[in-house]
Amino acid sequence: MSELTLTVMRLGFLAVLWLFVIVAVQVIRSDLFGTRVTQRGSRREGGRQQAARQQQQTAPPPQRQQSGGRQRRGAPTKLVVSEGTLTGTTVALQGQTITLGRAHDSTIVLDDDYASSRHARIYPDRDGQWIVEDLGSTNGTYLDRTRLTTPTPVPLGAPIRIGKTVIELRK
């Protein structure tokens, strides 16, 4: 075997090995993240995101006055946890009921001493309007500043407060 061939093969092999590593990393990148799983960032990361989010919030708030029949255009597409230990978690809204609470089978499992095990749920009514309903929790669910007593439509961007956790619907 000529020296040249061997050198080419040696370098070629290293290149192929690294190519595999790079392809594997690309697969990881495209694998973020397809499952129904609650993920929490590390606390520090969460703080950073929160800061970034607060900057976003200084931008003009989303229109809240939209109501009734024109829901479709301004319909929220995701639910975002903006404060609390789960900060940064988002859930895509696809017409499913979202349950909140400490129970393990909740959509968003709250790790919060002030939350009940089945605390509240958020679901779309027939017109596609998202409704938040308190499920008889001990410490209550607040929309803006008012404690919920009945299922209440959620405007875009209005904070829903459960214990130390704040949730918003966003476009």
Place this chain on the structure above:
Amino acid sequence: MSSSTTHTSTIGAIGAPSRRNTELALLVFAVVIPLFAYMNVGLAISGELPPGMLGYGLGLGLLAGVAHLVVRKFAPYADPLLLPLATLLNGLGLVVIWRLDQSEKLQQRPNFSEAAPNQLLYSAVGIALFVGVLLLLKDHRVLQRYTYISMVAAIGLLLLPLVPGLGMNVFGARIWIRVGGFSIQPGEFAKIVIAIFFAGYLMVKRDALALASRRFMGLYLPRGRDLGPILVVWAMSILILVFETDLGTSLLFFGMFVVMLYVATERTSWIVFGLLMSGVGAVGVASFEPHVQQRVDAWLDPFNSDVIAQNSDQIAQSLMAFGSGGTLGSGLGQGHSDLIGFAANSDFILATYGEELGLAGVMAVLLIYGLIVERGVRTALAARDPFGKLLAVGLSGAFAIQVFVVAGGVMGLIPLTGMTMPFIAYGGSSVIANWALVGILLRISDTARRPAPSPAPNPDAEMTQVVRP
């Protein structure tokens, strides 16, 4: 998918893709690379294509194919990367072991026998166990029932090498048993079993371990009585060190427990305690146990002529191999890592990678290990049940510690211990146990990534009427 808020993970898309085709493509890649390496070695050593190339390629391809089909059928949502990564390491290991078989220097050693065919057999058994795990273990939560049985089993496995007549003392370390012509390293299997015990135990006890504590200098100090479990595990790992004189196994178990304790309780203080305790233990034992003492001497001054005369020149040869490899290596089949002699194809196999593939190759291999660990931790993050989380962290932590201990030992970072590089080193127990480990991780990740069934329509939702007080 990535268009929404970056850096946050999304709970989303119902009907997550199963990604089995990605896995298949990567798997093909992972079989082709070792074939290329095999060709490379053959051309470098004898100037012609190695004879068994077709058979070897078919063998590895068949094993990978079977594993893939079983995953496709029985764990369709499992992680797409774990299987190809493990297959690639296994395949590369086979090639390098075969390459060391060709070395005339090693062939002249007494008791020489070809290791590569055996390793292929062990890989087949490993894949069979992997398939068995996926077939029999439908839900990893079943393992939780066996928490305390696992503890007994793990202690039993760890003590087996000490049983007279069964255990063997191989070059100073009693970590082998001999059963009917086969020598087995029970510690490799104990690693998995004990992870089950730790996960089950910590899941129940973590609140007590995490909450009852005082703050002192920014650390949460646990109460005295909560130190019990860590002290017991520490004492056990010290006993392993004293009676089996194996630093690796000892470090592996203690390290695994500390990692899982940290993950379960989120208290940094456990890491500090763990490091202190393992430091004290290792130094203490090294001061009176001659075998451990020798290892430390060889680590501190590998090129000392006294050390070389007393123990062996293995570490010195290994360091020379890494050094002569340089950045890009000498090319497969063209190094002289066979000078390491005994254990060149098992404990010291990384030195051959270091010499023949150079820094670039070793970094790639270590990155592949890193990716396996990353996928394991990712699985833990995605898992919905605490037992699955802890088990996945424990298994990937054990894997990471093992890689660190062996690679660190061979490169002279820490004293050498008799452990094997998972998947690439020659050794049946290691390959088989690590395939089982990957099987369990795949099972957990399948459960974690499986899309939840769409919520059943709630009949109450329609009828509920709220009566205002």
